[in-house]
Amino acid sequence: MKKIVSLGIIALSFAFTALGQNTSKIFPKNIIFLIGDGMGVSQIYAGLTANKGHLALERIRHIGFHKNQATDNYVTDSAAGATAFSTGKKTYNGAIGMDATKTPQATLLELAEKKGLATGLVSTADITDATPAAFIAHQIKRSMHDEIAKDFLKTDVEIVVGGGRKSFDQRKDGQNLLDSLKAKKYQIVETIAEMNQIKQGKFYYLYAPGDPIKFSEGRGEVLLDATKKSLELLSRNKKGFFVMIEGGQIDWGGHANDANYAITEMVDFNKSIAAALDFAEKDKETLVVITADHETGGMALLGGDMTTGEVKASFITKGHTGQMVPVFAFGPGSEVFQGIYQNTAIFDKMKAALRLSQK
Numbered sequence: 242m243k244k245i246v247s248l249g250i251i252a253l254s255f256a257f258t259a260l261g262q263n264t265s266k267i268f269p270k271n272i273i274f275l276i277g278d279g280m281g282v283s284q285i286y287a288g289l290t291a292n293k294g295h296l297a298l299e300r301i302r303h304i305g306f307h308k309n310q311a312t313d314n315y316v317t318d319s320a321a322g323a324t325a326f327s328t329g330k331k332t333y334n335g336a337i338g339m340d341a342t343k344t345p346q347a348t349l350l351e352l353a354e355k356k357g358l359a360t361g362l363v364s365t366a367d368i369t370d371a372t373p374a375a376f377i378a379h380q381i382k383r384s385m386h387d388e389i390a391k392d393f394l395k396t397d398v399e400i401v402v403g404g405g406r407k408s409f410d411q412r413k414d415g416q417n418l419l420d421s422l423k424a425k426k427y428q429i430v431e432t433i434a435e436m437n438q439i440k441q442g443k444f445y446y447l448y449a450p451g452d453p454i455k456f457s458e459g460r461g462e463v464l465l466d467a468t469k470k471s472l473e474l475l476s477r478n479k480k481g482f483f484v485m486i487e488g489g490q491i492d493w494g495g496h497a498n499d500a501n502y503a504i505t506e507m508v509d510f511n512k513s514i515a516a517a518l519d520f521a522e523k524d525k526e527t528l529v530v531i532t533a534d535h536e537t538g539g540m541a542l543l544g545g546d547m548t549t550g551e552v553k554a555s556f557i558t559k560g561h562t563g564q565m566v567p568v569f570a571f572g573p574g575s576e577v578f579q580g581i582y583q584n585t586a587i588f589d590k591m592k593a594a595l596r597l598s599q600k
């Protein structure tokens with residue numbers, strides 16, 4: 242009798258595990274890839290503390306770590322880090338969608354487009370900055386913003402939200418890429434309200450001429466609203482979608498050695514993570530992957546209070562550090578993100594999950 246009961250409990254717990262992780266299908270139809278730039282374990286825990294003891298990341302069971310070294314440096318930058326995720330190739334710091342021999346490599350977003358998936362790029366940084374750029378551009382140096390902007394027109398990405406408008410409409414070559422985008426049937430919106438009103442079709446919302454302002458200085462809910470709008474529109478595509486959503490300024494808080502800056506950006510990013518998990522929980526065909534390219538600042542937590550949200554933090558560098566950073570995965574196919582692996586393996590796992598072919 243005892244044996245039968247315990248077997249029953251084992252069977253039940255397997256069933257619950259499966260339900261809890263939405264493993265109703267082995268392959269997901271969609272991927273939401275969220276990158277917290279500079280988001281190491283300290284940034285996450287500082288955000289959790291500031292958020293009074295909880296973050297949406299706690300809903301996730303499948304957790305791993307990635308090794309993020311670049312080919313030319315133990316400490317990666319965002320260009321080599323994002324290129325590893327977007328192309329599966331290790332490269333040198335500064336490379337955008339290029340391998341270490343400066344050969345352009347097909348990106349996950351491009352492969353998804355080729356297969357008929359709808360795609361999007363959303364960031365709280367300049368959209369031509371390294372992280373989003375590595376998913377759609379191929380340039381030898383991350384500082385080539387005008388060239389990177391031009392690469393955006395080569396792929397039929399459906400949704401683009403970020404700063405960096407000047408690389409589109411105040412260019413050295415005098416071209417206005419916003420006009421070229423309009424000719425390609427993109428809606429160009431200029432306010433959050435306009436974006437929120439879009440009912441269908443593809444659009445660009447370049448909400449700052451250069452770097453967007455901080456959340457603490459009034460950026461508003463652009464990241465959360467763009468996350469919700471992209472999930473609403475991209476999910477109408479029958480073949481599925483791939484979207485990369487970046488919390489780009491957690492890194493800038495680290496570079497400034499400003500704990501409050503990094504934390505408020507982390508808490509802002511958390512809202513998009515929650516929205517992505519809510520979507521995936523309902524949809525059951527969406528894999529959500531959340532990670533960072535690297536840690537920034539060597540942030541250490543020296544004290545805090547979960548009830549008041551106070552955090553006492555210190556930094557050891559104005560740059561990035563070489564430590565492993567966590568990977569969180571939720572939904573169908575999320576089991577394979579457990580363990581410790583190279584940052585390039587995240588590309589391999591996502592490509593396999595969407596059954597994308599390199600050709």
Ligand code: MG
Binds near residue numbers: 366371372373487492
């Ligand atoms: Mg970035």
Ligand code: ZN
Binds near residue numbers: 561
């Ligand atoms: Zn950085």
